[in-house]
Amino acid sequence: MGMFWTCEETAAALSDYLDGVLPLGPFLKTRAHLFNCPGCRALLATLRALPALAARAQEPEERYRPLARQALEGALARLARGEAAHFPAASPVPLEARRMLEERPDFAIRLLASTHEQLARAGAPPPGPYPLPRATLDRLPPPEAWHWLEAEAGIRKAELFAEPQGSVRLFLVHAPPNSILLPHRHLGSESILVLDGALDDRGREYGPGEWIHYVDGSCHAPRIPASGCWCLTREEGRVRFMGPADWLRHLRHAS
Numbered sequence: 179m180g181m182f183w184t185c186e187e188t189a190a191a192l193s194d195y196l197d198g199v200l201p202l203g204p205f206l207k208t209r210a211h212l213f214n215c216p217g218c219r220a221l222l223a224t225l226r227a228l229p230a231l232a233a234r235a236q237e238p239e240e241r242y243r244p245l246a247r248q249a250l251e252g253a254l255a256r257l258a259r260g261e262a263a264h265f266p267a268a269s270p271v272p273l274e275a276r277r278m279l280e281e282r283p284d285f286a287i288r289l290l291a292s293t294h295e296q297l298a299r300a301g302a303p304p305p306g307p308y309p310l311p312r313a314t315l316d317r318l319p320p321p322e323a324w325h326w327l328e329a330e331a332g333i334r335k336a337e338l339f340a341e342p343q344g345s346v347r348l349f350l351v352h353a354p355p356n357s358i359l360l361p362h363r364h365l366g367s368e369s370i371l372v373l374d375g376a377l378d379d380r381g382r383e384y385g386p387g388e389w390i391h392y393v394d395g396s397c398h399a400p401r402i403p404a405s406g407c408w409c410l411t412r413e414e415g416r417v418r419f420m421g422p423a424d425w426l427r428h429l430r431h432a433s
Contacts, residue, residue, distance in 0.1 A: 183207045188218050189420055192225055220399050221361050221420065224330075269294075272391035275369050286339055286348040286412040289317060290371055290389075293410055297373070297387045308350065309374040309386075309408045324350070331357040335411075349411045353377075353402040361399040366415015368392045375407035 183191075188211040194200045195208050212219055271279070271291065278287050296311040308321065315321070324336035332354045339348040345366070353359075353375075370377070370390045377384045379400040384390055392398070394415065 183211045185211075185215060185218055185420075188212070188215070189221060192218075192222055196222075196225060217361055217399060220358060224358065224360055269298075269388040271389055272369075274367070274393055275389065275391045278367075284341065284346055286341075286346050287369065289314060289339070289348065290369055290410060290412050293373075294371055294387070294389055297371075310350070310410070314410075330360050333357060333359070346412065346414050349413065351407075351409050351411050353407045353409075355402060355404045355406040357402045359400045359402075361397070361420040363397040363418045363420065364392050364394060364415065365418055366394055366413070368396070368414070368417075369412040371410045373408040373410055375405040376403050377401075377407050377409065378403055 188208055191200060191204055191208050195205065200208060212222060271294065275287070275291075279291055283291075293311060293314045296313055300311065308315070310318075318338050324338065326334050326336050328334050333351065335349045335351040337347055337349055340346070368391070370384075370392075372384050372386055372388050372390070374386055376386075377390070377400055379390070379398055383403065397420070
């Protein structure tokens with residue numbers, strides 16, 4: 179180990195750091211790295227919240243209201259308040275995603291591209307409990323057949339499509355306001371189309387109609403602002419969470 183620790187070295191020491199059992203030398207290196215690294219500070223904040231998250235994972239599913247009812251009530255409330263509709267902004271398809279569309283356009287990437295075009299043409303958010311254009315919904319299983327799963331930070335996702343071998347999957351994702359995703363690395367590509375709300379990543383905020391693409395090996399920890407976020411996400415390959423968050427996630431899914 180050098181004089182200054184890397185993110186990997188710091189992440190490996192954070193559990194002992196929180197427990198107050200680090201020797202003085204590693205403790206000082208950890209403090210110095212945390213002072214200069216926003217990503218590792220975010221990981222530390224996540225680890226502090228993990229005990230409550232683990233306890234929550236053991237609670238019965240009946241604790242949660244059906245997301246469809248929650249989304250519908252939110253849409254009706256916005257209509258009752260007479261809030262002005264925001265207009266999805268057209269955005270270019272990222273270069274890497276354009277290459278995928280040209281070379282090997284599977285169903286998930288084609289549906290993502292079609293939805294992106296529809297949002298740019300529509301000029302207003304689609305009506306209904308889910309912010310998906312009707313033409314997109316018509317190509318998917320009916321919403322009542324979607325199986326919703328809960329991930330970290332209260333994020334919920336419904337798998338809409340999966341290739342037989344499971345390497346490519348398409349999700350509708352809802353992230354609540356002010357949530358933070360765990361730092362993770364993509365072992366495969368990921369494309370995100372923001373449908374409603376916003377997503378903040380690496381200092382930039384992405385709004386409705388914007389397409390974000392992450393190549394194999396990308397590492398990040400997106401944040402969700404007060405607006406919350408709905409997005410359509412194509413995942414290829416697996417995701418590896420960084421530091422102790424990885425083994426805790428495996429523990430949750432094994433229970």
